[in-house]
Amino acid sequence: MFKGSMVALVTPMDAAGDVDYECLTKLVDFHLQNQTDAIIAVGTTGEAATLNYDEHHHVIQYVVQEVAGRIPVIAGTGATATSTAIKLTQAAMDAGADACLLMAPGYVKPTQEGLFQHYKAIAEAVAIPQILYNVPGRTVCDILPETVARLADLPNIIGIKEATGKLERTIEILSLCDGKIDVYSGDDAVACAIMLAGGKGVISVTANVAPKLMHEMSMAALAGDKAQAEAIDAKLAGLHRKLFVEANPIPVKWALAKMGLIPNGIRLPLTPLSEKYYPEVLAAMQQAGIQVD
Numbered sequence: 001m002f003k004g005s006m007v008a009l010v011t012p013m014d015a016a017g018d019v020d021y022e023c024l025t026k027l028v029d030f031h032l033q034n035q036t037d038a039i040i041a042v043g044t045t046g047e048a049a050t051l052n053y054d055e056h057h058h059v060i061q062y063v064v065q066e067v068a069g070r071i072p073v074i075a076g077t078g079a080t081a082t083s084t085a086i087k088l089t090q091a092a093m094d095a096g097a098d099a100c101l102l103m104a105p106g107y108v109k110p111t112q113e114g115l116f117q118h119y120k121a122i123a124e125a126v127a128i129p130q131i132l133y134n135v136p137g138r139t140v141c142d143i144l145p146e147t148v149a150r151l152a153d154l155p156n157i158i159g160i161k162e163a164t165g166k167l168e169r170t171i172e173i174l175s176l177c178d179g180k181i182d183v184y185s186g187d188d189a190v191a192c193a194i195m196l197a198g199g200k201g202v203i204s205v206t207a208n209v210a211p212k213l214m215h216e217m218s219m220a221a222l223a224g225d226k227a228q229a230e231a232i233d234a235k236l237a238g239l240h241r242k243l244f245v246e247a248n249p250i251p252v253k254w255a256l257a258k259m260g261l262i263p264n265g266i267r268l269p270l271t272p273l274s275e276k277y278y279p280e281v282l283a284a285m286q287q288a289g290i291q292v293d
Contacts (some may be wrong), residue, residue, distance in 0.1 A: 001099070001128060001158050001159065001182065002037070002038050002072055002074070002099065002182070002184075002200070002201065003037065003182070003200040003201045003218075004021075004037030004201045004202075004215060004218045004219065004222065005030055005035075005037050005201065005202055005204055005207050005211065005214040005215040006036070006037055006038035006039070006040055006072075006074065006184070006201055006202065006203045006204065006205035006207070007036050007037055007038075007039055007040065007204055007211060007214075008040045008043045008044065008045035008046065008055075008134055008203050008204060008205055008207075008208070009027060009031075009039050009040060009041055009043075009045065009046055009052065009061055009063070009208065010027070010046060010047075010208055010249050010252060010253055010256060010257075010259075011024070011042065011046040011264030012024055012026075012027060012049050012262035012263065012265070013047075013262075013263065013266060013267065014217045014263050014265045015263060015264065015265055016265070017071075017266070017268075018265075019055060019058075020263060020265065021062060023261065023263065024059070024063065024066070025066055025247055026185065026261060026262075027256075027262070028063060028066040028067055028129060029066075030211070030261060031071075031207075031211050032067070032213035034212040034215070035211065035212055035215040035216075035220070036071065036099075036207060036211045036215060037071060037072075037201065037215060037216075038071055038072040038073070038074055038201075039067060039071065039072070039073050039074070040071055040074045040075075040076060040101055040203055041060045041064075041074070041075050041076065041097075042056050042059050042060055042075060042076045043061040043076035043077070043101055043103075043203070044070075044076065044103065044135070044224065044248065044249075045159065045205055045208070045248055045249045045252065046059070046076060046249075047266070047267060047270070048076050048152055049095060050267040050268075050270070053087075053088075055090045056088065056091075056206040057088075057092075057095065057232060060073075060075045060091075060095050060097060061094050061096070062145060064073045064095050064097055064162070067098075067167050069193075071194075072098040072099065072130065073097050073098055073105070073287040074094075074097065074098060074099045074100065074101050075088075075089075075092035075095070075097040075098075075099075075100050075101065076100070076101050076102075076103070077089040077091075077092050077100040077101070077102055078101065078102040078103030078104070078105075079105070079158075080105045080106055080107060080108055080132060080217040082105075082117075082118050082121050083106075085102060085105075085118070085122050086094065086121065086122050086126060088100075088126045089102070089122055089125075089126040089128060089130070089162055090125070090126050092128065093127070093128040093222040093229050097128065098129070098159070099128060099129040099130065099131060100128055100129070100130050100131065101130075101131045101133050101161060101279065102119065102122060102130055102131065102132060102133055103133040103138075103139060103201070104132075104133065104134055104135070104136075104139045104140065104141045105118060105134060105141060105144075106139040106140065106141065107139075108141075109139065109140060109141055110141060112143075112144055112147045112196075113141055114148070114194045115141070115143055115152060115263050116147055116150055117149055118155075119132060119151050119157065119237060120151070122142070123154045123156050123157050124150075124154075126288070127156060128156065128160045129156050129157065130156055130157050131158065131159040131160060131161055132148065132151060132157065132159070132161065133160070133163070133183070133186065134148075134160060134161065134162050134163060134164065134186070135161075135163040135164075135186060136163075136164060136172065136279060137164075139252045140163070143160070144188060145172045145173045145176050146176065146278050148160055148173050148176070148177060148181070149173075149176040149180075151181075152180035152181045152293055153180065157181060158181055158182060159181050159182040159183065159184055159200070160173065160181060160182075160184065161184045161185075161186040161203045162183055162184070162185065162186055162194075163185075163186025163187050164187070165189065165190055166190075167190055167194060167197060168210045169170065170183055170185070170197060170198075171197055171198075172192050172199070173276055174199075179192055181196070182199075182200040182201075183200065184199060184200060184201045184203050185192075185199055185201070185202040185203070185204060185277075186203055186219045188202065188204050188205055188206040188236070188239070188240040188243075189237075189241065191204065191217075191218075191233075191239040192217060192221050192229050192230060193228065193234040194219035195222055195229070196221050196224070197217060200222070201216070201218060201222075202218060205243050205244075205248055205252055206236055206240055206248070207289075208252050208255075208256060209239065209243075209252060209255045209256060209259065209285065209290055210236055210239060210288045210290060211226055211230055211286060213235060213236055213289075214236065214287040216232055217229050217232040217236065218234060219236065224286060235287060235289065236245040236287050236288055237287075237289075238283065238285075238287040239284045239285065239286070239288055242277075242280050242281045242284040243255065243281070243285075244283070245273075245277045245280060245281065246273060246274060246277065247270065248276030249266075250266065250270055250271070250272070250273050251273055251277065251281050253266055253273075254272065254273035254278075254281060255264075255281055255285055255290075258282070258285070258292040258293060259290065259291065259292055261292065
């Protein structure tokens with residue numbers, strides 16, 4: 001249903017930590033001009049955990065309006081409480097999002113049956129297409145392939161963002177689900193390999209700063225052009241690593257500020273990038289041919 005390079009968009013903020021909607025417009029235009037295939041609004045990279053409900057809803061609504069149907073908009077609506085996730089997902093559908101991305105519930109450590117019932121309840125409550133998001137490194141909760149296969153039978157669960165960074169996990173999901181849902185890489189470093197193995201795209205942090213290259217790499221990989229995809233990915237390899245020298249989205253927001261696209265704002269408990277990492281991130285940007293102020 002969705003494919004290619006899908007950016008996990010940052011939420012720009014001013015020095016006081018307020019959402020900067022003027023820069024949000026600038027970011028949307030930047031991605032439309034550079035061939036990003038879809039935008040994920042208010043995901044982990046968009047600091048969903050630090051936005052209140054009204055801000056969360058308004059940012060999604062604003063992105064939908066600015067994109068105006070030119071590419072898909074996928075809303076991050078995951079929550080620890082199933083009832084909250086349903087409320088956020090319904091609001092995203094009402095705002096006009098094309099789909100929702102739902103991170104596994106964090107901290108509570110549900111069983112696999114609990115995960116199945118959580119996602120089933122959301123899917124049955126809200127008709128919008130839904131993408132599972134498995135990121136055990138953040139949630140301490142792993143949606144196992146067998147559970148994904150059970151959920152794939154629900155008609156509006158159409159994909160999974162798999163962020164374990166393990167190619168073999170993706171291959172297992174593809175095999176068990178047998179085409180019932182699409183698999184997207186949630187880890188930029190293995191995105192090329194995942195698409196070459198049958199994945200449909202990547203939900204990307206790197207695409208925030210190198211959207212055109214990520215699109216071109218994705219199109220080559222989806223077309224089965226291994227040599228071209230890997231050659232482009234080699235230029236991006238530094239960003240895949242260095243945009244995670246501190247917790248996401250700290251490094252990527254710093255990089256975007258250096259590009260003149262957003263202010264330096266970020267919300268506590270996140271803090272600005274440590275100065276000692278500036279040279280590493282800059283070198284990765286230069287490797288990808290990115291212009292900085």
